[in-house]
Amino acid sequence: MKAMSAPTKIELAEIGPARVEAPDFRRATLRRLLRLRWGLGAAGVLLLIVATSAFAPWMAPHDPLAVDIRHRLSPPAWMEGGTAQHPLGTDQVGRDLLARMMYGGRVSLVVGVGAVLIAATIGVSLGLGAGYFGGGTDWTIMTFVNVMLTFPFVLLALAVIAVLGPSLVNMIIVLGVAGWPIYARVVRAETLAIREREFVLAGRALGMSHLRIVARQIIPNLVSVIVVIATLQVAQVIILESFLSFLGLGIQPPTPAWGNMLGEGRLYMLNSWWIATFPGLAIFLTTLVINLMGNALRDWLDPHLKF
Amino acid sequence: MRRYIARQLVQLVVVILGISLLAFAILHVLGDPVLLLLPQNAGKEEFERYRHLLGLDRPLYVQYWKFLSRAVLGDFGKSWYADTSAFKLVLERMPPTIYLTFAGLLVALLIALPLGILAALKRHSWLDSLCTAVAVAGQAAPIFWLGIMLIIVFAVRLRVLPASGYGTWQNFLMPAFCLGAALAPITMRLVRSGVIEVMSLEFIKTARAKGLAEPMVVVKHAFRNACIPVITVLGLQFGQLLGGAIITETVFAWPGVATLTVESIRNQDFPVVQCAVILLALLIVTVNLIVDLIVGFIDPRIRAGA
Numbered sequence: 001m002k003a004m005s006a007p008t009k010i011e012l013a014e015i016g017p018a019r020v021e022a023p024d025f026r027r028a029t030l031r032r033l034l035r036l037r038w039g040l041g042a043a044g045v046l047l048l049i050v051a052t053s054a055f056a057p058w059m060a061p062h063d064p065l066a067v068d069i070r071h072r073l074s075p076p077a078w079m080e081g082g083t084a085q086h087p088l089g090t091d092q093v094g095r096d097l098l099a100r101m102m103y104g105g106r107v108s109l110v111v112g113v114g115a116v117l118i119a120a121t122i123g124v125s126l127g128l129g130a131g132y133f134g135g136g137t138d139w140t141i142m143t144f145v146n147v148m149l150t151f152p153f154v155l156l157a158l159a160v161i162a163v164l165g166p167s168l169v170n171m172i173i174v175l176g177v178a179g180w181p182i183y184a185r186v187v188r189a190e191t192l193a194i195r196e197r198e199f200v201l202a203g204r205a206l207g208m209s210h211l212r213i214v215a216r217q218i219i220p221n222l223v224s225v226i227v228v229i230a231t232l233q234v235a236q237v238i239i240l241e242s243f244l245s246f247l248g249l250g251i252q253p254p255t256p257a258w259g260n261m262l263g264e265g266r267l268y269m270l271n272s273w274w275i276a277t278f279p280g281l282a283i284f285l286t287t288l289v290i291n292l293m294g295n296a297l298r299d300w301l302d303p304h305l306k307f
Numbered sequence: 308m309r310r311y312i313a314r315q316l317v318q319l320v321v322v323i324l325g326i327s328l329l330a331f332a333i334l335h336v337l338g339d340p341v342l343l344l345l346p347q348n349a350g351k352e353e354f355e356r357y358r359h360l361l362g363l364d365r366p367l368y369v370q371y372w373k374f375l376s377r378a379v380l381g382d383f384g385k386s387w388y389a390d391t392s393a394f395k396l397v398l399e400r401m402p403p404t405i406y407l408t409f410a411g412l413l414v415a416l417l418i419a420l421p422l423g424i425l426a427a428l429k430r431h432s433w434l435d436s437l438c439t440a441v442a443v444a445g446q447a448a449p450i451f452w453l454g455i456m457l458i459i460v461f462a463v464r465l466r467v468l469p470a471s472g473y474g475t476w477q478n479f480l481m482p483a484f485c486l487g488a489a490l491a492p493i494t495m496r497l498v499r500s501g502v503i504e505v506m507s508l509e510f511i512k513t514a515r516a517k518g519l520a521e522p523m524v525v526v527k528h529a530f531r532n533a534c535i536p537v538i539t540v541l542g543l544q545f546g547q548l549l550g551g552a553i554i555t556e557t558v559f560a561w562p563g564v565a566t567l568t569v570e571s572i573r574n575q576d577f578p579v580v581q582c583a584v585i586l587l588a589l590l591i592v593t594v595n596l597i598v599d600l601i602v603g604f605i606d607p608r609i610r611a612g613a
Contacts, residue, residue, distance in 0.1 A: 146318065147325035150591050152550030155568070159333050159580055162572035239449045243554055246451055247569060266455055273459045280452030288447035295443075 039296020042289040049286055053105030060099035061087070064256045068094035073272045089274045091264065097275065100256040101282050107257040108286065111172055111241045112234040118176025119237075120230050123183025124222070128214055130184065131191025141184065148181040157240065161249050171250055175237050182233065186225055194221050224301035232294035235287040242283050258283050315599050319592055326588040327378060330581045331371050335363075344387065383582035388571070393578040397564060397586055403473060404563035405590075407486065408552045410479055412541070414487025415494050423498025424530065430503065438499075442492035450551055454485045454558035471560035482559045489551045490544070497540055501533030508532075535605060542598025546591040 052059060072094040075082045082089060088097040130141040157174050164170045194200060195218070203213050244250035245259025246266075253260050258279040265276030341357050358364050362373065377383070383393040426438040461481060462470035472478050505511065506529050514524045541548075553565035560566065564583050571579040 143318070143321055144325070147322050147329075150322055150546050150595060151326060151329075151588055152546050152553060152591070154550045154553050155584060155587060156329070158568065158572060159330070159584055162575070162580065163333055235447065242449060243451055247557060249572065262452060262455070269455060269459050270463055273463070276452075276455050276459070280449065280455065283452060284448050287449070288444060291443060291447050 035299050036296050039293050039300070042292035042296070045285070045289045046293060049105060049282075049289070050109060052102050053109055056099075056102040056106060060096075060102045061085075062096035062099040064095060064100040064103040065254055066095060070094065073268065073275075075272070076274050088278050089272075091261070091275050092268055092272075097261075097278055100261060101258070101279060104256040104258045104261055104279060105282065105286070107168065107245075107251050107255070108238045108241060108259075108283070111168070111175065112238045114172040115175035115179060115237045115241075116230050116233050118172065119179035119233065120183050120226060122177070123180035124187050124226060126180065127184035127187025128191055128218065131188040132195060132210070132214060132218065134192075138188070142188070145181040145184050148178070149185075153178055154240065154243065157244060158247075158249060161244060166244070166249050166252055168251060171241060171244065175240060179233060179237065183226065183229060186229060187222055190222055190225055191218055194218050228294055228298045228301060231290060231297055235290040235294070238283065238287055238290075311603050312600065315596055319596055322592050323589065327375055327585055328371070330584045331374050333581070333584075335367065335370060378582075378585065383585075384578040386571075386576055386579050388574045388576040388579070393576075393582040396579055397567065397582045400562060400564045400567045401586070403561055404549075404552055404556065404565060407479075407482055407555065407561060407563060408545075408548055410483035411486030411490060411552060411555070412548060414483050415490035418487060418491040419494035419498055423495040424502055424525065426495070427499045427502035427506065428525065435499075438495060442495055445488060445492040448488075450485055450489045450554045451558050453488060454481070454555060457481045457485060458558075473562050482555050482561055485558070486548070486551050486555045490548055493544070494537065494541065497537050498533060501536050502529055505529045505532045535602065538598065539602050542595060542602070545594045545598070549587060549591060 056064075068090065071083070071086065071090050072092060074086055074090045074094070076089040077084050077087045079089075086096050086098070088101070090096055091100070126141050126145075130138040156178050160174045160178075161170060164174070200213060200217050203217055208216075241250060242257070242259030242262065245257045246263040248260070248263060251257035251260055253264065261279040262276050262283075265272070265274075265279065269276050341354055341361070341363060345353060345357060355364075362370060381394045383397075385391070386393050386396055389396065422438050426435040429435055458470045458481065461468040468477055468481055469475075502525075511524060511528055514528045515521075519527075552563070553568070555561065556563045556565035557569055564587060568580060568583045571577075571583070
């Protein structure tokens with residue numbers, strides 16, 4: 001985003017010694033490209049996860065709630081005693097693990113995206129307000145941000161869920177409302193910088209309203225930052241949602257969610273390791289590809305971005 | 308320095324007030340304590356009588372003031388479940404949580420310091436790439452899943468470590484590793500970027516020019532200066548570390564504040580939940596303050612800039 005200008009004498013002079021470090025520069029470019037390739041691969045895997053969750057009713061080999069006591073605790077297909085009918089085995093009441101995992105992805109993705117949308121909306125509005133207006137507004141909002149950031153998010157979510165009662169909607173609201181400070185902090189810092197740029201000052205001088213400046217000149221410059229944080233935050237929200245469900249304070253059984261499957265599997269880990277292992281792997285893989293994608297996105301949108 | 312401390316203290320008070328307000332609001336605005344205390348078939352008169360008895364019919368700000376003025380004295384009311392004061396209950400469970408947190412921090416540093424320094428010195432080598440890969444994977448692994456996997460491998464299969472419990476050093480190994488592994492990736496990245504930045508500075512050239520051996524340069528000159536950002540961020544991450552300890556505790560049935568809080572939430576024992584939330588917040592804020600002061604003391608630039 002740096003303004004281009006004709007190279008001056010000083011800049012030309014600087015090109016000389018820069019050549020000595022050319023290999024390093026080439027290496028950095030290579031690394032960036034490699035990271036982008038990783039990001040593309042990750043995006044592919046993520047698409048696969050989203051597709052299997054979205055089309056679970058048509059793709060799942062079994063009904064995720066169908067109980068089959070005769071085949072309870074049957075191990076994955078490749079182990080002794082496993083059947084091809086249940087590729088990843090069954091749980092304590094004989095429900096197919098693969099089917100439950102495909103359905104479980106729906107919960108995680110919906111909660112992840114829903115909560116991030118809420119958090120981003122609140123955080124961006126407050127961050128814009130704090131950064132653009134400054135002064136008392138800034139102080140109040142940033143103090144609030146500090147209160148929220150010092151506090152372990154897990155504990156807050158636990159306490160609120162305890163009173164509101166666990167449900168899908170409550171979970172989205174709690175995780176959304178608790179997750180906004182990071183957006184507010186980054187957006188504020190960026191806004192502070194953009195506010196002083198010439199094009200904004202020009203807009204002001206021409207008599208543009210505050211609303212128009214924010215909407216037309218500041219927000220477009222924030223989009224890439226917000227997209228990157230939001231992507232990375234989806235992974236965080238998925239982990240938290242799983243943890244709450246794992247404790248039994250999130251999505252309630254029998255509805256399959258990766259977290260509550262993991263929590264149930266924990267009771268049977270003495271003999272049946274697969275019940276807890278596979279849902280956890282699903283969470284791990286999903287957060288991993290989202291993180292990889294977020295990092296690649298950051299490199300691609302703006303290699304100088306740091307937060 | 309005095310102004311700096313004063314500013315930090317003001318912020319501390321504001322943060323604590325904010326958190327106490329949150330803890331109060333959770334019970335009194337979102338929920339109705341009487342509804343939780345009385346059996347469902349209790350009559351309307353019964354409800355009114357109880358509400359009056361507990362002072363819940365008075366305006367919210369009066370209730371909050373009462374709550375706050377008692378809380379300052381350590382009086383959070385009696386546990387609705389066990390017949391002891393909530394404050395005592397929470398305080399008893401505090402040491403295990405603190406020990407676990409520090410053990411986790413220690414493990415994180417044991418992993419992150421050597422790897423971070425090596426990755427910085429051998430920048431762009433296979434070692435660096437490997438460290439980055441492990442860090443990216445580590446950040447994606449949920450603590451509670453990692454904990455269960457550790458239990459399955461070391462307690463159920465190999466039978467070398469206890470799956471849960473508290474008291475001996477063996478009990479510490481898995482929870483501490485679990486928590487440390489969660490904190491290590493970000494710490495390693497900080498150490499790496501800190502060392503890289505410092506190594507390019509003038510005084511390192513001076514140290515080398517005067518003929519110091521390279522290990523001496525790294526340990527005595529580079530590492531010390533790279534520590535400042537690491538201490539700051541670790542200090543500010545203390546809340547997150549404690550959050551991680553909360554998750555770890557629930558997996559290993561560790562007898563700390565977190566297990567107590569989760570139990571209390573299940574039992575709807577709100578005085579204990581409120582007390583735990585506020586005491587934990589107090590702990591976090593105090594640690595943050597101490598870290599801020601230490602860093603401000605070491606680095607005068609921060610004092611002026613904050």
